Amino acid sequence: MTGSPLGRNDAALLVRDLRASGTTSVPVLAPFTGEVLHNLPLSSARDVTDATAAARSAQRDWRRSGPAARRAVLLRAHDRLLAGRERVLDALQTETGKTRGQAFEEVFQGASVTRYYAVSATSVLRTHSRRAGIPLVVRTRVGFRPKGVVGVITPWNYPVSLALMDIVPALAAGNAVVQKADNQGALSILAARRAFIDAGLPPDLWAVVAGDGDEIGNAVVDATDYVCFTGSTATGTRVAERAASSLTGVSLELGGKNPLLVLDDVNPASAAANAVYSCFSSMGQLCVSIERIYVQRAVADAFIGAFVERVGALKAGPAFDWTTDVGSLTSAAQLARVQSHVDDAVAKGARVLVGGRARPDLGPFFFEPTVLTDVTADMECFAHETFGPVVVITVVDTEQQAVLAANSSEFGLNASVFTGSVARGRRVADRIDAGSVNINEGYRATFSSVDAPMGGMKKSGLGRRNGPEGLLRFVESRTVASSTGLLTLPRTGPEFARMSGIMVALLVALRLARRR
Structure with missing residues (x-):
């Protein structure tokens, strides 16, 4: 089935579910065309307060409904999300400019986490016995209580999957959610939320607000009992500082400058084909996207040649079907950032192996997937996150040099090792400072493993989403111990x-x- 861009009427139907009581709005542009997609109503701090109050009321009933009832709603939501996926795909492409295939990755991930937490929450959160300090004399049990109302602040780049990876476990644990959507991703979030409401989730249990981060984002942090934030390290640090003033817990997924190591035992052509997607999915506008490649000299010429050829053959365009490999950057700000990183590198001596140019003939924010080499430490793209379709290739002599270079960063979110031996890949992975390491894949192996924790080290974040760890952050553990009377x-x-x-x-x- 071929999709189509959302129109103003579609947008108007979706934004009715946004908590925004005022008359102020901002224009949101469609990346493929640069035209105004719709005018998004903006929420106020009072809207956040009212939404949180309603969420607290709804949360009490949701908690009392019990695990089986919550499981049933979430499983129905999984089914409705898949059944209505074309509408969500249309919204994602219209708002973000990504390809149909890369939009589908979001729906797949969102459905996966919904099924996973619907099925696993009961066993993870069951009350269970722990060994007492004095066996037979004391019995000890540990149970869990939901935190209450969870604040979720999500970015524009992966609005559906990143939202559901936080919201679904919060709901499964018995919480309510107040979510601040980025203006550029609000329609996609509301389209996905509709599947949950249609499945029986009380509307007040998941409220969506939008607006300026300093006003609305801060209001969400202040009003809620736990905060999930995905975005830049600078903003995430401010969120953590604000939350700390009230001893509110946080989990943060922040920036990355993610490395890929190509070892000397790979098949260069096969490695190149897989590495290309790792760098240019969603035009590199992905926290776990690869921006640095370190390739051992023995295979460097063959790998780089094959890599550059594959990048040059990528098909770009504003299609709402499955015919393109890469889409558009999402905004003028993104285009300016990418162009400035490339221009700075070239001015200081870097070489462009392929790409390096904007493509206004395709749309206002298109930019060619770009490969740079001879990049030095004085260039902006060397250590700073580009968050766009630019990757730097560096040739190294040894495996040890590759590991040291990979770890020479303030970030530690994601990494990848390409090798002909999985055992060797695991040994190398153990030496890399990153919360997730993929072997012979760029990011999807770990990103899709919803039963395993995902998060960053160093300045790439705090806490973990996915797996039991991603569920337990939304509850308070409580110990209840009793004397058996066997001994005083x-x-x-x-x-x-x-x-x-x-x-x-x-x-x-x-x-x-x-x-x-």
Whole structure:
């Protein structure tokens, strides 16, 4: 089935679900054309306050509904998201400028996390026994309580998948959500949210607001009980500082300058084909996208030749079908950032192996996928995140040099190792400072592994999404321990004197039995 761009009528139907009571709006442009897609109503701080109050009320009933009821709603939402995927794909392409295939990745990921947490939440969050300090005398159980209302602040680049990777586990754990959508991704989020509402999720349980980050983003941080933020390191740091003032917990997925290591035992042509997608999916506007490639000299010529040829053959265009390989940058600001990084590098001596030019003949924000070499530390693209279709290739002599270069960054979000031996890849992966490391894949191997934690090291973030870890951040663990009455614990000095020998003997016995 071939898709089509969202029109003003489609946008008007979707934005009715936005919590925005005022009359102020801002124009949102369609990246493929540069024309105004719609005027987005802006929320106010009062809208955030009202949405949070309604969410708290809805959350009490949602929590009391129990795990089975929540599971049923989320599984229906999974089915409705897939059944209505064409509308969501149209919204994603219209707002972000990505290809149909790369939009589909978002829907696939969103459905995956919805199914995963619907099915796994009950077992992860069940109340369970823990070993007591004095076996038989004390019984200890650990249970979980939802935090309440979770604030989720999402960016424009992957509005559906990044939203659902935080929102679904929050809901599965019994919380409500107030989400601040980026203006450029609000329609996609609202289209995905509609599947959940149609599946029976109470509308107040997941509220969506939009507007200026300083006003609306701060209001969400102040009003909620836990905050998930995805975006730049600079903004994420400010979110963490603001949340810390009220001891509100946060999880942050922030920037990356992600490396790919090409070792000397690869098939160069095969490695090049897989590496291209790792760099240019969604035009590099992806936190886990590869921006640095370190290739060992023994295979460098063959790999670089094949890589450059594959990049040059990528088909770009504003198509709402499956015929293109790369799409458009999302905004004029993105185009300016990419162009400035390339111009700065070239002015300081870097070579462009392929690409390097804007393509206004295709649309206002198109830019050719670009490969640079001879990049030095004084260039903007050397250490700073470009967040666009630009990758730097550097030739190294040894595996150790590649690892050292990969780790020579303030970021540690994602990395990749291409090798002919998975065992060798795992050994190298163990030496790389990144929260996720892929072997013979750029980012999708770890990104799609929804049962495994995902997050950054160093300045790439705090906390983890996905897996049990991604669920447990949304609950408070509570310990309840009871005395069995088998033995009365000492309370007075003489009682301690009589029992201390018995208690020491117990410790020695547990040690000899290697019991915890």
